[in-house]
Amino acid sequence: MDPSTLTNLAEPLSAHPLFKTQDIDDARHRVAGKFCAHDLTPGPQHRRFEARHNHVAGQSLSLNYLSYGCEVAINPGELDRFYLIQLPLAGTAAVRNGKAEVAAGVGQASVLNPTRDTCMTWHQGCRKLLMQVDRAALHRLAEDLLGRPLGEAVLFDPHVDLRRPGLQRWQKSLFAAISLAQNGAAFGTQMHPHQARLEEELILGFLTHQPSSISHSLQQGAHTGQDLLPSFQLRRAVDYIRSNLAEPLTLAGIASEARCSLRSLQLGFKAHFNCTPMQYLTRERLNHAHYLLQSLPSDHRVNAVAFDAGFSHLGRFSIAYRAAFGQSPRETLRQGGPA
Structure with missing residues (x-):
């Protein structure tokens, strides 16, 4: 889903309403049930108070x-137990987390660190x-990313500038996840087959692109090559990917099989294949789908091939396939399948 389209929606995640109320105490109590206890004080226009909360949960977010x-x-x-990333779709907010103050609006989001005092208007x-x-969950992924334990919580810069290229890509991934949730294809009671990977990408994308207390360590490793993956660990990762194309693989799972840190895995694939491990996985899945479509009878179902190659969303598979091979999956199947 395009960000501008989502911004213009009256009510994202409307398929997952939690509550709508004009009662201030009820709103405070029900929001606290999903987040944490807090004071909630309406301003001068309190007669216009009407809280709406749509909510859908995954495994770690x-x-x-x-x-x-x-x-x-x-x-x-x-907040203690969680980080909270807030993206205004309309209007503005004044957010303080610790000593940092954020004038939030469309394009300028904020993140609340759990170990810093927060107040907002x-x-x-x-x-x-x-x-x-x-x-x-974020702490575990940060440790996996660095390949070493962290004694303290990761602290993010509360200012989240969504104009930065890396965060623009992350925002698109977030909006895609919201679209999946809205359509009942992920989160909630109908977990996506690749739910763990979906959440991992959202958390790791934010960890990678939002300035934080570990940003220097991440950049230092990338510049010095100190975490470069040995060839035998790279081979383990590649073999594991190729042997499990139809499985819902995660970056953490691949790193575990290769017995390396997430950062080493990322740097190794960048150095050897000029892509991320997940981009490599997608490329291998597309190649496998291309092989199947040329080998199977022409009346075989394209969605079955997509599923066998590890794709759970036919529309995105078709788009990626055309970009890679210059034709639709069905065209390949009709041209290449045996009689």
């Missing part, structure tokens, strides 16, 4: 849409998407 109808002051203190007309990330 949740996606949320929240609005209050009027200006509200929110004081949760320290959402101005009238402010509507936000929120990605809540389990603190322990």
Whole structure:
């Protein structure tokens, strides 16, 4: 889904309504049930108060849409258990996390660190998407990414500039996840076959591109090549990918099989294949699908080939296939399959 399209939607995640209420105490109680206890104080236009909260949970993160109808002051203190990334779709907000103050609006998001005191004012007309990330899950991925333990929580710069190229890509991934959730294809009771990978990409994408207390370590490893993957570990990773194309592989799972850190895995694939491990996985899946489509009878079902090659979304498979081979999967099947 295109970001501008999502921004113009009246109510993202409307397929997953949690509540709608004009009762301030009820809103505070129900939002706290998904996040944490907090003070909620409406501003001068309190008669316009109408809280709407859409929510869908995954394994390590949740996606949320929240609005209050009027200006509200929110004081949760320290979040403790989770990080909260907030993207305004309309309106503005003043956010303080620790000593940092963010003037948030469309294009300028914020992230709340769980170990820093937080207070916010959402101005009238402010509507936000929120990605809540389990603190322990993010910490594990950060340690895997660095290949060493971290004694303290990762601290992000609370200012999230969505104009940065890396964060633009991350935002597109987030909006794609929201679209899947809206259509019942991921999160909630109908978990996506690749749910773990979907969440991993969202968390790792933010860890990689948003400035934080580990950014210097990540950049230093990339510049010095100190984490470059030995050839035997690279071979393990490649063999594991090729032997499990139809499985819902994650970056952490591939690194575990190769017995290396996530960072070493990423740098190794960049050095040897000029792509990320997940891009390599997609390329191998497309090559396998291309082989199957040329080998199977012409009346075989394209969606069965996509599934056998590890693709769970036929539309995205068709787009990627055409980009790689210059024709649709069905055209290859009709031309190459045996009689």
